Amino acid sequence: MKPSLLILIHLNDASRASIEAAFDVVYAPDSTRRSAAIAARGDTIRAVLTNGTTGLTAAEIDRMPQLELISALGAGYENLAVDHARSRGIVLVNGAGTNDHCVADHAFALLLAIVRDVPQLDRATRDGIWRDTLPMQPNVSGKRLGIVGLGNIGEKVARRGAGFDMDIAYHNRKPREGSALRYFDSVVALARWSDFLVVATPGGAGTHHLIGKPVFEALGPNGFVVNVSRGSVLDTAALAQALVTQTIAGAALDVYESEPHPPEALLTLRNVVLTPHVGGRSPEAITASVDNFLANATRHFAGKAVLTPI
Structure with a gap:
C-alpha cells in the first residue's frame, strides 16, 4: 500500500x-x-x-x-x-x-538587468527612442561584488562574478572555512565596500530585515542591491525610501515581503526590476x-x- x-x-x-x-x-x-x-x-x-x-x-x-x-x-x-x-x-x-545553479543564474540576470537598465531600454526602443537621449549605464565587469550569505548559492554567484572579472567579498555569521574570498564581519561594512550587493542568505527570524536603511546608506548612490533569498530579509519600506531619495541607484528583487502580492511601494519606481519568485524555477x-x-x-x-x- x-x-x-x-x-x-x-x-x-x-x-x-x-x-x-x-x-x-x-x-x-x-x-x-x-x-x-x-x-x-x-x-x-x-x-x-x-x-x-x-x-x-x-x-x-x-x-x-x-x-x-x-x-x-x-x-x-x-x-x-x-x-x-x-x-x-x-x-x-x-x-x-x-536549484542552486538556477538561482545563481537568475541573480546575475537581475544584476545585469538593473545595472544596464535593460527593461527601460527595451521599453524606450519600442517607443522609438534612440540611445543619444538616454542616460549611459555603468559596467558590471570589473566592479566590487558583495555577497550576503556565502552558502551553495552565494558561492555560485561568486563564481559567476569571477567570470566578469569582479572583486568579490562576502558576509556570513562567521567566515566560510576554505574560502579565499575577503570576509566582512558586518553587512554594513560589506555594503560600504561594494558596488553591487547580492543577497543570498537564508530567511527566518535571524535575518529579518537584515538589509535595511543602514545597509542602503552604506551602499551609496551608485550602488545596486539584488535579493534572491527571502522577502523577509529586506526591509521593503526602507528600500522604497532609498530608491526615491536616490540613496542607492537601483534594486532587483525576485522575492518580497508581500508574496504572492507584488510590493506596492515599488511598482511605480523606475529604478527597480521585479520578478515573481522564479529564481529557482526551471x-x-x-x-x-x-x-x-x-x-x-x-x-x-x-x-x-x-x-x-x-
Whole structure:
C-alpha cells in the first residue's frame, strides 16, 4: 500500500505523475484545499511535501498523527515548524543543491538587468527612442561584488562574478572555512565596500530585515542591491525610501515581503526590476528537486537515512 502524501505546493503534471507512482497523493496547493485536505485526511497522512514559503505549522502537524516525513522541495524551510516536528520525531528534509545553479543564474540576470537598465531600454526602443537621449549605464565587469550569505548559492554567484572579472567579498555569521574570498564581519561594512550587493542568505527570524536603511546608506548612490533569498530579509519600506531619495541607484528583487502580492511601494519606481519568485524555477531545477524528494522519501520509508536532512 502506498504511503499517503499531502502536497501543499503547485506541481506540473509531469512532477505529479512521477510522485503519484510512489504515493497516494492528496493534492492541496491552495489554502482552501489545504484546510479541507487536512480535515478529511489528516489522520492518514504520513508525509508532506511543501516549500519554505508555504511551510507547515505546528497546529497542522498536530492534526496528522501518523506524519513521519516533511520535505521542503527547495533549499528554504523558514516557515516549517522545525522544532515542533523534531519533538514529534518527524524526519525533515529539503532540496539543498537542486536549484542552486538556477538561482545563481537568475541573480546575475537581475544584476545585469538593473545595472544596464535593460527593461527601460527595451521599453524606450519600442517607443522609438534612440540611445543619444538616454542616460549611459555603468559596467558590471570589473566592479566590487558583495555577497550576503556565502552558502551553495552565494558561492555560485561568486563564481559567476569571477567570470566578469569582479572583486568579490562576502558576509556570513562567521567566515566560510576554505574560502579565499575577503570576509566582512558586518553587512554594513560589506555594503560600504561594494558596488553591487547580492543577497543570498537564508530567511527566518535571524535575518529579518537584515538589509535595511543602514545597509542602503552604506551602499551609496551608485550602488545596486539584488535579493534572491527571502522577502523577509529586506526591509521593503526602507528600500522604497532609498530608491526615491536616490540613496542607492537601483534594486532587483525576485522575492518580497508581500508574496504572492507584488510590493506596492515599488511598482511605480523606475529604478527597480521585479520578478515573481522564479529564481529557482526551471525545468531542470524542478526535475532535480522532485527526484531529490523521491530519493529521500524512498530511503525513509525503506528504513534508510535520508540524503538531505534539515
